[in-house]
Amino acid sequence: MGIKVVPRHGSTFVEKLYLPTIAGGLKVTFSHFFQNLKDTSKIKTLSYPEQQPSDITSRYRGVHRLTKREDNTISCVACFLCATACPAECIFIEAVDREDGVEEKMPSKFSIDLLECVFCGSCVEACPKDAIRMDTGIFSFVKKKREDFVVDIDTLLSYKEFKGDKS
Amino acid sequence: MDIATVSIVIINIVIAIILSLAFVPILVWMERRVAGFIQDRLGPNRCHIGGMRLGGLVQSFADMLKLVFKEDYRPDSIKEKLLFTLSPAIVFATSFLTFMVIPFSDDLTIGAKTYMMQALPIDLGILWILAFAGLSVYGIILGGWASNNKYSLLGGVRAAAQVISYEATMGLSIISILIVYGSVNLGDMVRFQGELLWGFIPAWGVILQPVSAILFIITAFAETNRAPFDIAEGESEIVGGFHTEYSAMRFGLFFVGEYVAMSAASALIVTLFFGGYQIPWLNTEALKDNIQTVLISTIVIMPIISFFFARWIKRNNVWPVKDDPRAKETGRLLKVLIFINVLIVLSLALILAFGISSNGVNISVALIQFITFVAKLIVMNFFFILVRWTLVRFRYDQVQDLGWKILLPISIANIFVTAIFVVAFGG
Numbered sequence: 001m002g003i004k005v006v007p008r009h010g011s012t013f014v015e016k017l018y019l020p021t022i023a024g025g026l027k028v029t030f031s032h033f034f035q036n037l038k039d040t041s042k043i044k045t046l047s048y049p050e051q052q053p054s055d056i057t058s059r060y061r062g063v064h065r066l067t068k069r070e071d072n073t074i075s076c077v078a079c080f081l082c083a084t085a086c087p088a089e090c091i092f093i094e095a096v097d098r099e100d101g102v103e104e105k106m107p108s109k110f111s112i113d114l115l116e117c118v119f120c121g122s123c124v125e126a127c128p129k130d131a132i133r134m135d136t137g138i139f140s141f142v143k144k145k146r147e148d149f150v151v152d153i154d155t156l157l158s159y160k161e162f163k164g165d166k167s
Numbered sequence: 168m169d170i171a172t173v174s175i176v177i178i179n180i181v182i183a184i185i186l187s188l189a190f191v192p193i194l195v196w197m198e199r200r201v202a203g204f205i206q207d208r209l210g211p212n213r214c215h216i217g218g219m220r221l222g223g224l225v226q227s228f229a230d231m232l233k234l235v236f237k238e239d240y241r242p243d244s245i246k247e248k249l250l251f252t253l254s255p256a257i258v259f260a261t262s263f264l265t266f267m268v269i270p271f272s273d274d275l276t277i278g279a280k281t282y283m284m285q286a287l288p289i290d291l292g293i294l295w296i297l298a299f300a301g302l303s304v305y306g307i308i309l310g311g312w313a314s315n316n317k318y319s320l321l322g323g324v325r326a327a328a329q330v331i332s333y334e335a336t337m338g339l340s341i342i343s344i345l346i347v348y349g350s351v352n353l354g355d356m357v358r359f360q361g362e363l364l365w366g367f368i369p370a371w372g373v374i375l376q377p378v379s380a381i382l383f384i385i386t387a388f389a390e391t392n393r394a395p396f397d398i399a400e401g402e403s404e405i406v407g408g409f410h411t412e413y414s415a416m417r418f419g420l421f422f423v424g425e426y427v428a429m430s431a432a433s434a435l436i437v438t439l440f441f442g443g444y445q446i447p448w449l450n451t452e453a454l455k456d457n458i459q460t461v462l463i464s465t466i467v468i469m470p471i472i473s474f475f476f477a478r479w480i481k482r483n484n485v486w487p488v489k490d491d492p493r494a495k496e497t498g499r500l501l502k503v504l505i506f507i508n509v510l511i512v513l514s515l516a517l518i519l520a521f522g523i524s525s526n527g528v529n530i531s532v533a534l535i536q537f538i539t540f541v542a543k544l545i546v547m548n549f550f551f552i553l554v555r556w557t558l559v560r561f562r563y564d565q566v567q568d569l570g571w572k573i574l575l576p577i578s579i580a581n582i583f584v585t586a587i588f589v590v591a592f593g594g
Contacts, residue, residue: 025557028557029556033205033553036204038479039482040483041482047213
């Protein structure tokens with residue numbers, strides 16, 4: 001019950017001759033080779049920098065972004081919950097008083113070191129205001145200096161939500 | 168020593184060097200692309216010179232260049248400096264010399280003289296090959312020992328044991344084929360295979376001696392240390408085997424030597440069992456008699472094949488970005504293909520229009536046979552590659568079991584049966 005008995009191969013005479021089974025294996029590999037040689041378009045390999053992947057979903061956990069309120073101001077209230085939850089300690093926040101009366105505090109600096117970040121998503125889970133999300137769909141970031149990987153608040157605010165397929 | 172003799176000797180040596188040395192980048196490229204296609208990947212196809220990718224062939228040249236310019240590093244722990252340096256050279260030189268007695272085409276007659284179309288015009292043939300095939304393992308053993316490293320030594324010991332056990336079977340399987348051909352000269356063997364059996368089957372070695380052919384192919388895999396018998400490298404068990412301590416061009420020589428050995432083994436298999444340079448049903452005399460028909464059919468067939476080839480290039484050689492130099496490659500390739508076609512068809516038509524002398528007939532027959540030989544060589548090399556990417560590596564004890572308990576008795580029995588058959592029916 002629940003146990004599947006797999007027969008042990010290699011005991012019959014034909015299998016002990018080796019050569020017929022080897023020929024079978026060669027047939028399998030050659031059929032793959034021949035099909036792909038005839039028409040390389042069936043191969044799933046992407047020519048990566050030129051062709052971008054098309055199977056990234058809206059749930060993909062990419063680079064972070066900071067969300068905005070309906071009046072186009074920052075949602076973040078600089079409560080430091082994300083920075084506390086972060087296992088890699090890569091979120092750096094400096095808080096100031098918020099003058100427009102919507103909330104008490106807002107961040108003056110909010111930077112994330114992408115080289116330290118482990119993309120666990122704990123900051124998103126911790127945020128009580130839904131101010132930080134990882135739904136940009138950005139999976140590759142290439143920069144020339146280490147300092148450039150520390151993204152600041154303006155860049156984080158400028159990223160847009162990624163909705164499903166790029167293609 | 169007239170000009171014809173000197174030029175033919177030089178041409179033969181150059182052909183042998185091209186078929187062994189210049190074939191290596193092509194074989195490496197073939198190996199990678201075939202492996203890719205077998206595993207539903209693309210394989211290397213990005214490297215290019217001025218937009219010309221040639222299907223990824225440029226990549227092997229880039230890799231060769233990299234190996235040449237890498238630092239030639241030798242660990243301080245190595246005491247046998249001479250042997251350490253010598254062993255890659257032994258592997259390379261022996262597998263290279265094996266190629267020297269393979270005939271590319273039938274004996275060429277120019278004027279009153281006849282030339283053997285092989286780099287070394289000697290009659291020993293198979294004996295020369297056996298001598299050097301056995302010698303090539305010394306490079307691996309000495310390299311493994313001189314590396315002063317347990318894993319390298321294990322690799323060398325494995326290679327030694329394996330070659331000893333398979334050399335026996337290889338020699339015995341060659342004996343049974345020698346009984347059939349009655350000669351050690353490879354040229355004579357190929358000429359024998361140009362005849363027909365009962366008037367309609369080409370008398371190839373694989374048809375006359377199927378058991379011997381299978382044994383020889385299996386032992387050739389073991390001799391060249393290729394999968395499924397590459398236990399001398401055995402990277403899952405003994406790091407890199409005999410070439411663990413080697414880097415740069417020292418490793419490069421091992422690497423090139425392996426491919427030259429594979430090519431030489433393929434050439435030997437083709438020569439012994441698959442008719443060498445002979446086109447089936449068209450041996451040298453038939454080719455000479457029907458040279459007009461052959462040339463006319465070449466003029467007809469070549470554009471047709473090229474048309475399908477061009478269609479294949481157009482469909483498969485694409486590059487996703489339009490303004491990249493690589494996107495222009497397909498057009499250039501098609502132009503080159505058309506140019507080659509026009510050139511060959513025109514020259515053949517000119518030859519047909521003006522008629523050919525007997526020397527010209529001989530030379531064109533030699534050329535046709537050479538092309539046949541290269542085609543067969545490529546197919547056999549492809550078979551080597553296909554087997555490598557199909558079968559898994561044997562366990563060490565299984566290799567020895569297979570060699571001593573199965574292959575050796577079969578080869579001895581095969582000799583007896585063949586000898587009885589030849590004695591009873593008079594060959």
